[in-house]
Amino acid sequence: MSSHIKEAQSTLVTSTQPCTSDATPSQIGAFLIKHSDAFMNLQKVPSPSSSMEHTSGHYFIEEIIQGRHKNGEESIALVLTNFITKKIAIIDSKKIREIERATQLEPLYFRLRKIDKNTYKVVKIKKTTEQVPFPPEKLSADVLKQFGIYDKRSSQLIKLINKINHPELEQFVSIVLSNPLIATPFFNCKASWSFHHSVPGGLLKHSLEVAEMVFAWPGMDTTERAIATVAALLHDIGKIRTFGPDGSTYSRLIQHDALTLEVLANGLHWLDGVDKEIALALRHLFTAASPGARYGKPAMMRIAYLIHFADRWSSETDLQDMATPTKNGFKSWKGNDFWSPQDNDQ
Structure with a gap:
């Protein structure tokens, strides 16, 4: 060999x-x-x-x-x-x-x-x-370097997780992303086939944008902010299946949000043993009718709507950045039209 x-x-x-x-x-x-x-x-x-x-x-x-x-x-x-x-x-x-x-x-x-x-x-x-060693309490550069994926985005991710100031959720993220079968596609997949963030690495870029916007939102206590940030970071984790090498088959048969709990099962099972309420909160956020699941219970946590808003903002911003100016201040990209006052001056 x-x-x-x-x-x-x-x-x-x-x-x-x-x-x-x-x-x-x-x-x-x-x-x-x-x-x-x-x-x-x-x-x-x-x-x-x-x-x-x-x-x-x-x-x-x-x-x-x-x-x-x-x-x-x-x-x-x-x-x-x-x-x-x-x-x-x-x-x-x-x-x-x-x-x-x-x-x-x-x-x-x-x-x-x-x-x-x-x-x-x-x-x-x-x-x-x-x-054998259990995944570390905090995700580290050393872990990601083992998978050959440590770069500027990795550093950005680690800094964000270190800021949430919640040991149980920090270790939950470590358990999830210390698994190369999750981390590698999470770092390398697109966020969509031909819509927003549709380039290799787009999934992580989009996930970080959503998570950082949610983390910066005012009016939350430490625990609520930590839960919201982690849920925002991993809200599209099911896409490692639908946008992986055989993703075309998966995406035609299964919606990515239906795969979220499956991908995160290992970490959620561990979290059940240390803080069942937080594990339950994450499951609710990942499956509620908002922020994006097509089926599910109505959202009963306000941060679900915050994650939905940040998700939409990141997507629309990426599309607008890719759009081509047409006339009268409008931009267009694959049938999507955009307009903003500053574009009128161009």
């Missing part, structure tokens, strides 16, 4: 009994790489609880190591993690069908965080369980 393929895509695997197959470890590696782009559809993340207990048999492939047994035969070691525990499974020719079976589940994100070719000597199949 090539060490150049460091950010191929990741998958979830389920522990199963070994199945007989004639595939070689080299073929396993080729299989993983060949299908690395085939499952960038749906992320299914096991949900850690506040008690740090976990019983799910689902794991992400964290690392793949190509090595050799003492007898010279090739082997592949998978380092599997569910964010709380970690185990090592040596994959040989008898276990290739475990990987094949994983691909036959519902479409999954397939992300190999790291592929290293080395000369590790593997003597036997080894299964271990150990604690």
Whole structure:
């Protein structure tokens, strides 16, 4: 396997009994790489609880190591993690069908965080369980740099989260965005196919504009401001599915706002254990009829309307900035007309 393929895509695997197959470890590696782009559809993340207990048999492939047994035969070691525990499974020719079976589940994100070719000597199949670090209390540059996405926007995001002054919500954002399967598309997706912020990275730009406007709004106490800011930041997070590599299929079948709670399930489950009221507030804001869900309960929190307003302001501003002047102070962009007094002087 090539060490150049460091950010191929990741998958979830389920522990199963070994199945007989004639595939070689080299073929396993080729299989993983060949299908690395085939499952960038749906992320299914096991949900850690506040008690740090976990019983799910689902794991992400964290690392793949190509090595050799003492007898010279090739082997592949998978380092599997569910964010709380970690185990090592040596994959040989008898276990290739475990990987094949994983691909036959519902479409999954397939992300190999790291592929290293080395000369590790593997003597036997080894299964271990150990604690792995839980996502940090605050999102940091170091975390984002691991995903290769740290830039000016990352710095802007971290500064905003640090300003909300709410430890539980800061850690909630850390749990969500410390997952590369969420952070990477969140930083790189468009916010729309051909409407506002319709360029790579547009989703994060739009999300930051909405969140910063909401944060600056007067008249809120610390907790309300923190909830509103986090909800504003993540209000379009479902778009990582609808505007990802297979987003055209998703967007034709499912509205992005219907995917929000699914994408955030891991973080919301953790938040339930530390502040259930705030977790409930976020769920309400993400699903209420305002700020944007087509179905849902009527908004019962005033900040829902604030988020809706900031969302619209960011969208309209981006469209107006892209519009081409026509005449009499008007601008037009893809059938959308704009006018403002200052344009009359041009």
